[in-house]
Amino acid sequence: MSLLDCAPTALLLSLQVAGVVLVLFLVAGIALGYALSQPFPLRGLLDALVSLPLVFPPIAIGFFLLMLCGRHGAIGGPLHEWLGWDLVFSFPALVLAAFIAGLPLVVKPIQSAIEGQARELIEVSCTLGKGRWETLFLVVIPVIRRHIAAGLTLGVGRSFGEVGITLMLGGNILGSTETLSLAIYNRVLDGNFDCATRLSVLLGVLSLSLFMLLRRLGRL
Amino acid sequence: MSDRETSLEAIIDFSHPGFRLCLNIQVPTAGVTALIGPSGCGKSTLLRLLAGLETPAAGHIRHGDQVWFDRARRIDLAPRHRRVGLLFQDYALFPHLNVARNIAYGLPRGVDRDTAIALWLSRLQLDGLAARRPDALSGGQRQRVALARALASEPAVLLLDEPFSAVDFSLRQALRLLFQEVVADRPVPTILVTHDLEDVRQVADRVGVLIDGELRQSGPTAEVFAQPCDAEVARVLGWHNLLPVSSWDSRTACGAWGSLPLALDEPTISADVIAIPPDGPRLDPERGLPIEVVRVTDMGGYHAVWCRLSDRSPLRVHLPRSAPCPTPGLRTRLDVPVETIIPLPARSAALPFALPLTTATLARRDP
Numbered sequence: 001m002s003l004l005d006c007a008p009t010a011l012l013l014s015l016q017v018a019g020v021v022l023v024l025f026l027v028a029g030i031a032l033g034y035a036l037s038q039p040f041p042l043r044g045l046l047d048a049l050v051s052l053p054l055v056f057p058p059i060a061i062g063f064f065l066l067m068l069c070g071r072h073g074a075i076g077g078p079l080h081e082w083l084g085w086d087l088v089f090s091f092p093a094l095v096l097a098a099f100i101a102g103l104p105l106v107v108k109p110i111q112s113a114i115e116g117q118a119r120e121l122i123e124v125s126c127t128l129g130k131g132r133w134e135t136l137f138l139v140v141i142p143v144i145r146r147h148i149a150a151g152l153t154l155g156v157g158r159s160f161g162e163v164g165i166t167l168m169l170g171g172n173i174l175g176s177t178e179t180l181s182l183a184i185y186n187r188v189l190d191g192n193f194d195c196a197t198r199l200s201v202l203l204g205v206l207s208l209s210l211f212m213l214l215r216r217l218g219r220l
Numbered sequence: 221m222s223d224r225e226t227s228l229e230a231i232i233d234f235s236h237p238g239f240r241l242c243l244n245i246q247v248p249t250a251g252v253t254a255l256i257g258p259s260g261c262g263k264s265t266l267l268r269l270l271a272g273l274e275t276p277a278a279g280h281i282r283h284g285d286q287v288w289f290d291r292a293r294r295i296d297l298a299p300r301h302r303r304v305g306l307l308f309q310d311y312a313l314f315p316h317l318n319v320a321r322n323i324a325y326g327l328p329r330g331v332d333r334d335t336a337i338a339l340w341l342s343r344l345q346l347d348g349l350a351a352r353r354p355d356a357l358s359g360g361q362r363q364r365v366a367l368a369r370a371l372a373s374e375p376a377v378l379l380l381d382e383p384f385s386a387v388d389f390s391l392r393q394a395l396r397l398l399f400q401e402v403v404a405d406r407p408v409p410t411i412l413v414t415h416d417l418e419d420v421r422q423v424a425d426r427v428g429v430l431i432d433g434e435l436r437q438s439g440p441t442a443e444v445f446a447q448p449c450d451a452e453v454a455r456v457l458g459w460h461n462l463l464p465v466s467s468w469d470s471r472t473a474c475g476a477w478g479s480l481p482l483a484l485d486e487p488t489i490s491a492d493v494i495a496i497p498p499d500g501p502r503l504d505p506e507r508g509l510p511i512e513v514v515r516v517t518d519m520g521g522y523h524a525v526w527c528r529l530s531d532r533s534p535l536r537v538h539l540p541r542s543a544p545c546p547t548p549g550l551r552t553r554l555d556v557p558v559e560t561i562i563p564l565p566a567r568s569a570a571l572p573f574a575l576p577l578t579t580a581t582l583a584r585r586d587p
Contacts, residue, residue, distance in 0.1 A: 120312045123273050126299040127306045128326030128373050138325075142316040 006195035007183035011202065013094070014180040018156050018210075021098045025106045025155045030148065032103075033110030034136055037119070053165075054104045061100065062168025069093070069169065089171035094179060097166040098159030106155035113147035114140060145217075153214040157207045180206075228377050228409040231279040232269055241265055241433040247377075247409040251425030254412045254441070257456055262433045263413040264309070267379045270411070271306045272299035283376055283409070305375030309382040311366035313354040319365050320350040326373030340368040343402055360391045364398070371402065378403065378410040384419055396422050417458045421445070429453045436568065450568040451493040460536040461496040462564070463529075473563070476531035478509045481558050491563030498524075498538045500560030503546060508555035511535065513546045527554065 036047050053061060069076040069087045079085050087093055114122070118140050125135040141148065163181045170177035178186065180203050187196040228247040235241070241262040247253045255263050268274045270281060272288065275296060281289040288297045313322050320337045327336055341347055344364040354362055363383060370378065383399070384392045400423060403410060412424055420427050420441060427445075428438035437449045448454035451462050465473045472479050473494050480494065501508070503525075511527040514534075523545050525537045537554065539545070546552065 120308060120310075121314060123271075123299070124306070124308065124312045124314075125325070126273075127271050127302070127304050128369070129300045129303070129328070130326075131300060139314060143314070 006187065006192075006198055007178065007180065009175055010178050010180045010183035010199070013091075013178065014160060014203075014206075016091070017094045017098050017179060018159055020095045021102060021159045022152060022156050024095070024099050025102060025152055026148075028099075028103065029106035029110055029151055029155065030136075030141065032107045033114055033151075034140060036107065036111045037114035050107050051104050053101050058101060058162070058164025059168065062097065062165035065096070065100070065165065066168045069096075088169055089173060089177060091177070093169040093171075094166055094177055097169045098162050101162045101165055102155030102158040105158050106151035109147045109151040109154070110144060113144040118143050149214045149217050153211050156210055156214075160203060160207055160210075228270070228281075228283050228411075230270060230281040232266070232276045232281070233278040234265065234269055234274065234276045239265075239433060241269070243430070243433070243435040245428065245435060245438075247411055248426075249407045249409055252403065252410045252412050252423055254414060254420040254424030254427045255430055256414060256417070256420055256427060257430035259415070261430045263430055264381050266430070267306065267381050267411065267413055270377065271304045271379060272297060272302050273306075303373070303376040305370035305373055305378045307366050307370050307378075307380045307383050309385060311354075311362045311386070313362055313365055313369070315354050318351050318353055319346060319357070322354070322365055323368045323372050325369060328374050331374075336372055340372050344368040345398065359387045360395060363387055363395060367399070367402070371406075376408060378406070378408055380410070380412045382414055382416075383412070384414070384416065392416075392418075399423060429456050431456065448495075448564065451495070451564045451566050453568075454493075454495055454564060459495055460498060460534075462493050463496065463533060463535075464493055464566075465491065465563075473561075477529040477533045480509065480556055480561060482561055482563065492566035493564045495562040495564055496535070496556055497560055497562070498536045501537050501554045501556045502543070503537075503539070503552055504555035505552050508553040511552060511554045513548050513550040513552070515548055516545060 032046075032050060036043060036050070066088060067073050069079075071077065071080050071086060071088075076087050079087055087096070121139050121143060122135055125139045130138065161181050162179070163185060166172075166177075166179055166182060167185075170179070170182070172178060172182050172186070174186070180199060184196050184199045184203070187193070187199065227249055229245070231244045233240075233242050239260075239262070243266070245266075255266065257263055265274065269276055270288075276289065276291065278291045279289070280287065280291070283302070286297075287293070287295050288302050289295060314325065317325065320341070323337050323340050324333050327333060337350065341350055344367060346361065346364055346368065349357065349361060349365075354365070357365065363386065367383065384395055387395060396419065412419065414420060424441050426439065427441045429436045429444065429448075431452050437444055437453050444453075445457055448457050448459065454462060463475055463477050465475050467474045471482050473482055473491075482494075510530050513525060513527055515526040517524045517526075519538075522541060523539045523543075525539055525546060527535045527537060529535055535554070
């Protein structure tokens with residue numbers, strides 16, 4: 001039995017989700033890490049929200065998001081009513097689940113690097129006449145690129161392995177919102193340990209490859 | 221352009237838990253103004269406040285006619301608009317950029333980049349290093365790159381935080397000379413923060429002594445070094461022989477170390493300490509303070525003699541090479557000429573803080 005027979009669409013779906021969240025992490029991770037390293041009102045609240053998935057059970061986060069984003073939720077309701085669009089049990093729901101689960105793992109290393117090695121360089125850049133955006137692109141990103149790579153590795157790795165939030169928001173619909181991790185879960189429930197083993201090895205190889213690739217990029 | 225038009229004036233009240241910086245400074249464009257003081261007195265914080273990297277609780281900062289900060293008028297110019305050349309203690313060179321790109325980072329618009337880089341490489345003796353990254357430079361080279369970067373940005377004010385502290389002694393001397401060549405003649409207010417008295421003596425035209433967040437004394441360098449206003453300032457300025465006075469008996473100062481006559485018409489009641497310049501006293505077995513010689517060092521032009529007084533207070537005396545050199549362990553007496561003894565208060569008031577820092581007062585003065 002080949003891998004495709006085990007979970008025909010799960011691999012492609014997981015790669016698609018990983019690709020989209022990688023881009024989102026790159027943008028939001030750097031922006032949030034940079035913002036959280038600067039003093040501004042309500043910084044503590046934003047920091048707590050970003051860090052929440054590290055300490056809060058994923059299944060509970062998924063449940064709250066389901067309530068919020070469902071057809072009758074505070075966010076999902078207007079989306080359904082005005083745009084006719086249902087967020088839950090869709091590809092964007094999988095992306096949202098992976099994004100929320102991995103975000104703190106991307107933001108924290110970046111924030112820590114900016115507060116540490118980049119803080120003085122940011123100040124120098126400002127005194128030399130550069131604004132926040134110029135400083136971000138000319139100094140911060142090049143200086144902390146290794147930390148960015150490390151954060152992306154952790155975040156995307158986490159998104160590959162995400163189950164709790166994905167299960168709630170994505171609905172675990174076979175052939176539609178079944179990611180690799182959920183496929184392993186489903187095969188174990190079916191008693192198909194052979195498939196579960198193959199998929200687990202595949203997921204491990206994928207995560208390791210990603211780790212090697214991003215580490216190499218961070219060294220450049 | 222007159223000096224008034226480009227000088228830097230600041231009235232600053234800044235505090236964070238356990239520390240308050242409260243001062244009034246005016247820095248003219250001509251020459252270098254040094255700020256010295258013990259660790260934690262607020263020297264580096266003051267530079268950060270002037271650069272806009274920290275925000276005062278009250279006061280104002282003005283460069284010529286341009287207001288950089290005014291709490292009353294809610295003006296707080298961002299660091300990038302203040303045009304401050306700030307040289308950090310550890311230089312803070314951009315590690316991902318080579319020397320040329322570090323220097324060019326803050327070049328004003330319209331300046332020819334290649335010409336400016338070549339000029340500053342040459343002026344700071346960095347020829348041949350343009351393509352090197354900071355991690356491939358020595359401490360002295362890094363210092364010069366950081367200085368070139370700050371100067372190339374054509375700053376309106378130059379702020380230097382311990383610029384020579386990270387290089388060794390021999391290199392420090394050469395860097396001071398180079399610094400004087402490229403910085404001292406520039407018509408911009410320049411503040412040098414240091415704890416090295418040699419930096420102050422060799423480079424600064426004026427000096428301010430900062431203690432516990434207050435400007436205790438300021439003036440021309442030679443004048444401040446010669447006449448400290450109190451014992452704390454004297455200690456900061458490297459004065460050695462400061463003896464606490466417990467009582468005044470007519471024209472005599474007494475302490476646990478003994479007693480000494482004073483050449484004053486009236487006893488200086490406010491003086492708590494007497495200072496004995498090391499060049500004044502002479503060894504005389506017949507009269508003076510009883511001492512024990514602890515160590516003698518040949519300083520080239522003179523002998524430095526470290527002694528202990530009767531209460532074991534240390535005292536340093538400089539004896540000319542022509543005078544007999546004592547041996548350690550010798551118990552003798554020290555004749556201190558009365559005219560050399562300087563009475564000092566233990567602590568004087570800070571320099572007048574121009575105004576009570578209420579916003580109303582500031583608003584009236586700066587309409």
